[in-house]
Amino acid sequence: MFVKALPLFIALGFFIGKGPAPADFEYIGSAKCKSCHNKATTGAQYKLWAAGPHANALAKLSAEEQKDPKCLKCHATVGHTDVKLQYSLTKKEGIGCESCHGPGSAYKSMSVMKSREKSVAKGLIIPDEKLCKTCHNEESPDFKGFNYEEYLKQMAHPNPDK
Numbered sequence: 001m002f003v004k005a006l007p008l009f010i011a012l013g014f015f016i017g018k019g020p021a022p023a024d025f026e027y028i029g030s031a032k033c034k035s036c037h038n039k040a041t042t043g044a045q046y047k048l049w050a051a052g053p054h055a056n057a058l059a060k061l062s063a064e065e066q067k068d069p070k071c072l073k074c075h076a077t078v079g080h081t082d083v084k085l086q087y088s089l090t091k092k093e094g095i096g097c098e099s100c101h102g103p104g105s106a107y108k109s110m111s112v113m114k115s116r117e118k119s120v121a122k123g124l125i126i127p128d129e130k131l132c133k134t135c136h137n138e139e140s141p142d143f144k145g146f147n148y149e150e151y152l153k154q155m156a157h158p159n160p161d162k
């Protein structure tokens with residue numbers, strides 16, 4: 001009887017010992033945000049991003065530099081996020097939405113997104129100056145200085161409906 005139940009005890013011990021798994025939100029890529037964030041009436045964030053400096057940051061690098069982790073770290077989302085969490089993220093999108101707004105796998109559904117509180121609990125980041133400075137700093141060989149108010153204006157993508 002005891003011998004028969006042993007594997008069950010081991011299995012239970014394993015799960016209890018592990019405790020609740022930490023939430024590993026994954027990077028899904030900017031294309032997944034497009035369906036809801038590309039309407040002119042709510043700010044066409046995808047279109048603005050695609051034409052802006054961040055989506056095109058990878059293209060600023062030569063073919064060789066595009067393979068260099070030292071450059072990718074600030075020029076593409078794949079370069080500064082955990083490879084294990086890159087679900088459908090590709091290098092070619094450069095610095096995607098999720099570089100600033102956090103991995104989207106759990107907040108991307110309408111029921112979550114409608115509430116800022118729920119979205120933040122599921123991994124959404126409301127970016128601030130500190131986040132920008134993780135890339136806009138002296139470690140960049142082309143650093144031109146960083147004025148938050150001014151730079152924010154150049155890449156703003158507000159929702160006029162709010």
Ligand code: HEC
Nearest residue numbers: 032033035036042097098101104108109110113114116159
């Ligand atoms: C199913 C539709 C849907 C998808 C997919 C979606 N969103 Fe949203 N999102 C919304 C809605 C609706 C709102 C609330 C209205 C608004 O703020 O524009 C919102 C709000 C936001 C906000 C503003 C939050 C706030 O409170 O200021 C951000 C930032 C955002 N989404 C980023 C993203 C990113 C990044 C992705 C892709 C990873 C994404 N969303 C995917 C529907 C969506």
Ligand code: HEC
Nearest residue numbers: 060065070071073074135136137139140141142143144145
């Ligand atoms: C710490 C983050 C960071 C790293 C590391 C980094 N860059 Fe950049 N890079 C930036 C930022 C931010 C800008 C925008 C310039 C600005 O406004 O300060 C930029 C701009 C550029 C530009 C455009 C310059 C212009 O005047 O238009 C090129 C080219 C470039 N980087 C190449 C590289 C190469 C090559 C590497 C690797 C050797 C690299 N970067 C590493 C953050 C970084």
Ligand code: HEC
Nearest residue numbers: 053056057060074075095099127131132135151152154155
């Ligand atoms: C993951 C790294 C990263 C983050 C985070 C980031 N940036 Fe950038 N940013 C870059 C790189 C790299 C470039 C250069 C792209 C290019 O030259 O086309 C750039 C370019 C820009 C430019 C164009 C500047 C120019 O010289 O033409 C503006 C404006 C800007 N960023 C604003 C911001 C703001 C505001 C934030 C925070 C809300 C931010 N960035 C966060 C990496 C980043």
Ligand code: HEC
Nearest residue numbers: 030033037045046049054095096097100127157158159162
């Ligand atoms: C370089 C960083 C950066 C990138 C890349 C970026 N955003 Fe944002 N986003 C911001 C900042 C900063 C704000 C303003 C936050 C605040 O309200 O204080 C913002 C605000 C928003 C808002 C809220 C607008 C409002 O007025 O309520 C939405 C929605 C949004 N972003 C969606 C996106 C989507 C979708 C993408 C990709 C297509 C994207 N963002 C890419 C930095 C970024």
